[in-house]
Amino acid sequence: MTHISEITLLIAVIALALWPVVLFALRFLRERQKRLEYIERMTKDEQDEVTTKDLVISVLKKIGCQPKVNEENHITFKYQGDDFYIAAEEENRFIMIWNPWWGSINADNEALPYLREIINLANVNSLVTTVYMVDEDEKTIGLHSRCHTFFSPREGELEEHMKMLLDYFFDMHNVIKDNMNQLGQAAINEEEKKERVKVKGFSAYKENTMPIETKKEEEKKE
Template sequence: MEGWIVLGIILIVAAYFFGRIGYSFNDEDQEHSDYTKMNEAVDVAIDAEDNKTRNLVVKTLKEIGCQPEVDDKDRIRFKYQGEIFFIDADNNYQFVTLWDAWWLCIDCDNANVEHLKKAINSNNINTIVSTFYTIDEDSKQMGVHCKAIFMLTPSIVNKENYLKVILNDCFKAHDLLRERFIRLDFKQEKHEHRRVVVKGFN
């Protein structure tokens, strides 16, 4: 009889002991679970911030080796393959605007201005970017620019190569314009022996 009483006491103590251990493990599991949830919430918040359009532009530029900075007009300024570019980006929109401004500049009274205008007008057929010109009335100069409006979102696969393709298309536009201008200039030269070279094309 005493043996059964002792056995009963042992079982009660064991049940209490293992119950306490189980409670302790459950407590640790709860703490671990809360910590994991907190980390996940922080990661989600960081990802959400990184994935905002403007921040995504800066991050992608850094990943392709550029060093972006913000100018006094709040544009993202960076250098790529020796050329200075600007990007206008707003976290509220998924589209951004790339500018390759004033990469060529000639005097408005240059004899080849009209040829250059014709070359620019035919340049936009084969490139992603648009080539256009503006006139600075103060300095009496015509500037040639490239512009591209494109979407940049976290869902785009390989954003680095995607951005490089658009940037490289600006250089493609430069080369195409030079080729078209040379062709037009050559046609003109056949009729006029005197040729005027456009500054910036050499």
């Protein structure tokens, strides 16, 4: 048998071996789509039998998002341009919503202690809480917001509930930004020029973030 024939035979064997897997994957995707479409037509009593993850996916689609399930079994999507992911707890109908890497600041930035204090104060009375974590390079501190909440069909209109929760993340962003702007305004007359504070939106999301500038920095540009 020639070398080419051996390669051809090997390809044929691999194709035959993979074909059942391909068929299974196609069938799985088709059944999943049918299940999600069915969820949209179900009553709330019927939805109680649906998994939390499938319920979340269906609701996200209804509010215009394009959810996907990643390798960690988390539901990933974008909302108003920001990255989000949701971890669903099937046994008790709770979900954890994360808005990762929406902001960051250099670890040696002199404004860091003030930013930490702002975040801690903002967390006191907020449904959404923000945490800060040191990146792998130990030079950047990332800002990540999260919300742990009950998510059940019996809680009312799920679409409006989801939008309210997601919008609340941006309210938290604005609280932190506004306080940082006030900090910048108070420092305008200081002689020392401080390093620009960046708040730009886990590592896979880091590159998609936007910087926040204080009023002091905006006036410097003008």
